Amino acid sequence: MKKYRTRLTLILILLIGTSMLIAGIWMATGFERTHIKELKLNLERELKILAIQEWNHSGDQESLITYYNGLVLKLEKYTGARLTYVRSDGTVLGDSDHDPHLMDNHLNREEISVALKGETGFAIRFSDTLHQNMLYAAIPILAEDGKISGVLRIGMSLAQVEASVRDFWVYVLAGMFALFGIVSFASYRIAKSITKPIEKMTRVAKQIAVHNYTTRVPVVHHDEVGQLAEAINQMSESLRSQMNQISKNEGRLNSILENMLLGIMMIDVDGKIVVVNPITETLLGFTASELVGKKYNEGMQFLPFIEQIELCKQQMNLVRDELALHYPNERLVEISVTPIGYNGEEWGGFLIVLHDITELRKLERLRSEFVANVSHELKTPIASVKGFAETLLAGALYDEETARSFIQIIYSESDRLNRLVGDILELSKIESKRSPLRLSPVHLNALVDNSIQMVAKAARQKQITLEFDAKEALYLEADEDRLQQILMNLLSNGINYTPDGGKITLTAEAFITEQIEHTDEQDWIRITVQDTGRGIPKEDLPRIFERFYRVDKARSRSSGGTGLGLSIVKHLVELHHGSINVESEVGMGTRFIIVLPVIQL
The missing domain is CATH 1.10.287.130 (Signal transduction histidine kinase, dimerisation/phosphotransfer (DHp) domain)
Structure with a gap:
């Protein structure tokens, strides 16, 4: 932009300087022309006055030279100018500055030839004799018969005129230089006033190009440049608004993709993967950086999809199927492949939706x-x-x-x-959570004692000993009926599966641990129900809380169990934000461990 300002300043200076120079030349030429015109008029008047003298003298040539030469010398004293008398045949008969005998014939001199035609003749030329520019004026001298007998010429040096012109040029050039300086400064200011807003607009445009849409052009004037600045500001504001909207939409889209429970993968028209969300990474066991940019038909991780994508590409219609994935985990996935941007023979790629239906x-x-x-x-x-x-x-x-x-x-x-x-x-x-918990403070010791009393008769029938061990009074926030239902199910289950003469021990203790999600400490209570029954085989432990699952189906039915007790216990414990685990060894008995929070957060 500085180069542009310099060029603009030079152009303005050149235009104005050229105009000033032309004007100076025209003025100097006009001054010189006017001055010479005045001199011509003065010389013509002087010649007409001098023409009153006696110029028609007779005699031989020598006497004529003597007469006319003496006359012009006498008149020169009054005029101060060079006087020459030339006979009609061009012979010089008298000259105030030179010897007529030595002078050339003047018949072809411009001013002489014009005068011989009866008019006043003028000429400006360099005098070889005087070595300076001379202005000559000549008028015809008429004889008594009216014919032209000779020419009277007056010559005046132009040295004074040239000196005046030189002085004029000095003043003109001095004025021009002064004016040139003013013009240069004014041109720079004008160029700056034009280029400075453009520089600001250029900087703003560069900022816009790097996505900085908050920068603005200061609007000082409301001329054409100001209107252009306002237009740039409006464009920047419009772009800022649009980019904000695009960013918001992109943020929403990214949030949707990141939080979707479905795997999303987008493939462009060249077959390259361009979008992968976190669920897809989990399902395929590869990170987005490992997938994005690769073609769907390259790499082992895409083999289950290739057939579906190729089929969708052939049919240009939705393709849906269920696939079994073996890496990184055994999963059953429903894949839907849809062409996107399909218009006639043009299409923009594929959208793949992956739905993990393993749990379903x-x-x-x-x-x-x-x-x-x-x-x-x-x-x-x-x-x-x-x-x-x-x-x-x-x-x-x-x-x-x-x-x-x-x-x-x-x-x-x-x-x-x-x-x-x-x-x-x-x-x-x-x-279905249609029966919400009714939380209240519960005295655990009293609740356990009450539960033991309720199953004491069944225990006595099998001579089973029931013990409760708690080193302190324990309280927690829970649904008392649901908590008693948990204890009753576990105690009844223990009585049913413990041989006669066995023992069931119930313990309760408090402990403190840190929550996973928070930094605050949380109080917990651990309840353990342990029997001396036959125990549960190791292979059956993972399924013990399933509905209707029985380790010994014949014995379970004979004991009157429904097969739903432990499933109900697990759901009730989880409703209390707790956990239940089972430890067992065949022939040694079984132990159920329940962990419940003291306060329901």
Whole structure:
């Protein structure tokens, strides 16, 4: 921009300087021309006055030279100018500065030839005799018969005129230089006033080019440059607003992609992966940096998708399928491949959506198993009730002992059926969270004592010892009924699976640990229910909390269990934001460990 300002200043100086120079030359030329014109008029008047003298003298040439030469010498004293008298044939008969005998014929001299035609002749030329520029004026001298007998010429040196012109030029040049300085300064200021706003606009434009949309051009004047500055400011504000909106939209899109539960992968028209969200990284076991930029048909990690993508490319329509992935974990994934930007023969690539349906299929399998188990569990008591009722109706009703036995069995099976339906409904309500916790302060020691009293009769029947060990009074925030339900299920379960003469020990203790999500300390209570039963095989431990799962199915049914107790316990513990674990060894007994927070946060 400084170079532009310099060029603009030089152009202004050149234009104005050239104009000033032309004006000076025109003025000097006009001054010289006017001055010479005045001199010509003066010389012509002087010649007309001098023409009154006697110029028609007769005699031989020598006498004529003597006469005319003496006359012009006398007149020179009054005029102060060079006088020359030339006969009509061009012979010089008298000259105030030179000897006429030595002078050339003047017939071809410009001013002489014009005068011989009856007019006043003028000429400016360099005098070889005087070695300076001379202004000559000549008028015709008429004889008595009216014919031109000669020419009277007056010559005046132009040295004074030239000196005046030189002085004029000195003043003109001095004025021009002074004016040139003023013009140079003014030109620089003008150029600066034009280029400075442009410089500011250029800087702002460069800032806009590097995405700095907050910079503005200061608007001083509202001329064309000011309007251009305002237009740039408006453009910058518009770009800032648009970029902010784009950034917000991009942030929203990134937030959506990062928090989606579906894997998203976008492939461009060249087959390169351009977008990968975190869920896709988890599903494929590769980071975005390892995937983005690679072609979908390169690398082992894309082999399960290639067939689906190629099929979508052929059909140019949505393709959906389920694939089993073995890396990094065994997963069942639903893949949907959709062409994007499809318009005639033009398309912009593919959008791949990955949905991890492993848990969904597992839940479907569990649901199917649950329905099958419920049907089976309900079918058994119903079949028993129906069979014994038919037997009674067939005649056994009249045998009192047999009828009483059958009715007792019907009663037991209906009671078992009632418990089963009740547990199913309870589990359904817990899982659907339709039965929220009613939290209140609970004295754990009293609650445990009460639970032990409720199962004491069943324990005495099998001569099982029940013990409770707590070194201090413990309190926690919980749903008292639900907490008692947990303890009752575990105690009943222990009594059912502990041989006669066994022992069930229940302990409770408080401890402090740090939460994972917070830095504050959290108080916890650990409740342990340990029996001396047969124990649980190691391979069955992972499934012990599943619905209707039994280690010994025949013994479980004979003990009256529904197979839902431990599943209900696990859900109730988790509702209290706690955890439950089981430790067992065959022949040594089983221990259930429950950890609950003192305060429900």
